[in-house]
Amino acid sequence: MLPLLLSRRYLYSKKVVVDQALEASIMPVGPQNQKICESMKYSLMAGGKRVRPILCIAACEMFGGTDEDAMPTAVALEMIHSMSLIHDDLPAMDNDDLRRGKPTNHVVYGEAMAILAGDALLSKSFEHVAKFTKGVPAERVVEVLRRLGEAVGELGLAGGQAMDLELEGRDDTTLEDLRWIHRHKTGALLNVAVCAGAILGGASPKDVAAMETFSDAIGLAFQVADDILDCTQTTEQLGKTAGKDEAVSKTTYVKLMGMDGARAEARRLVDAALGALEPYGERAAALRALAMFIIEREN
Ligand code: GRG
Numbered sequence: 001m002l003p004l005l006l007s008r009r010y011l012y013s014k015k016v017v018v019d020q021a022l023e024a025s026i027m028p029v030g031p032q033n034q035k036i037c038e039s040m041k042y043s044l045m046a047g048g049k050r051v052r053p054i055l056c057i058a059a060c061e062m063f064g065g066t067d068e069d070a071m072p073t074a075v076a077l078e079m080i081h082s083m084s085l086i087h088d089d090l091p092a093m094d095n096d097d098l099r100r101g102k103p104t105n106h107v108v109y110g111e112a113m114a115i116l117a118g119d120a121l122l123s124k125s126f127e128h129v130a131k132f133t134k135g136v137p138a139e140r141v142v143e144v145l146r147r148l149g150e151a152v153g154e155l156g157l158a159g160g161q162a163m164d165l166e167l168e169g170r171d172d173t174t175l176e177d178l179r180w181i182h183r184h185k186t187g188a189l190l191n192v193a194v195c196a197g198a199i200l201g202g203a204s205p206k207d208v209a210a211m212e213t214f215s216d217a218i219g220l221a222f223q224v225a226d227d228i229l230d231c232t233q234t235t236e237q238l239g240k241t242a243g244k245d246e247a248v249s250k251t252t253y254v255k256l257m258g259m260d261g262a263r264a265e266a267r268r269l270v271d272a273a274l275g276a277l278e279p280y281g282e283r284a285a286a287l288r289a290l291a292m293f294i295i296e297r298e299n
Helices: 002-024 031-044 051-062 067-089 105-109 111-132 138-152 157-167 175-201 205-238 240-248 253-296
Strands: none
Touching: 002 051, 002 067, 002 253, 031 067, 031 105, 031 111, 051 067, 051 175, 051 205, 051 253, 067 105, 067 111, 067 138, 067 157, 067 175, 105 111, 111 138, 138 157, 138 175, 157 175, 175 205, 175 253, 205 253
């Protein structure tokens, strides 16, 4: 119990420093770029849990790095995550008016500005890593940039989202399709968060492979937990029948496996993630706490 409590305190303390770094990461030069900076910051500072930056810092520290070594990449990860949420909410994608209980970026700033704010966040994320990572060997930074690029492109967020759009409305989506979508749409950024942190901290290729196993499992667990939350929360909010109807209108783990099956899948994935951390003992306490948080979270 005590290590878990200490780990939770660790996670909270990291969220505070990440929030400070994010706040300082975007500054307008004057009235000329005031509006786009405001739009970028609106989404960046809108109350995210900061799971990806904290994973990156925890993995870096686990392999002997410091949070200063990881912070530019941690900030970049949240910029990329924010960009993906802004674009995901656009009328051409999910057409959502609310995100984290607040009006979405395009509702507040208009569609054109929201697209530009997303583009600028994506571009700035790479600039931020290259400009502010200090005291880490250059080849590690280049490898981090390569992995970030892959995680955003056709083998990452964009590829996962594209397949999701292609399969929309079809009722023959398989578990394998669903896993492909989530491994890319959600898992790719969680994967690079952990592996980039490990690389910056000086992990060996064998350690990075263990972190790949860990992050692949938590990436899928994250989405299974999301589907379970969506189903239980809609059910609670809208009444049992309406909630269930809404939850089954898109293909989810709950739809393909049933609620009990999805819960068992989340447990199995977290066990796989924890198994990959076993050789690291107490050094992995923060990553272990994050894995538990991912399936136990309430939003
Ligand atoms: C423009 C290159 C480019 C890519 C964008 C729109 C898109 C392509 C991809 C969609 C990616 C997406 C929205 C995936 C869902 C990820 C997810 C599970 C979000 C929720 O993450 P949390 O729970 O959110 O960490 P908070 O609110 O805590 O930040």
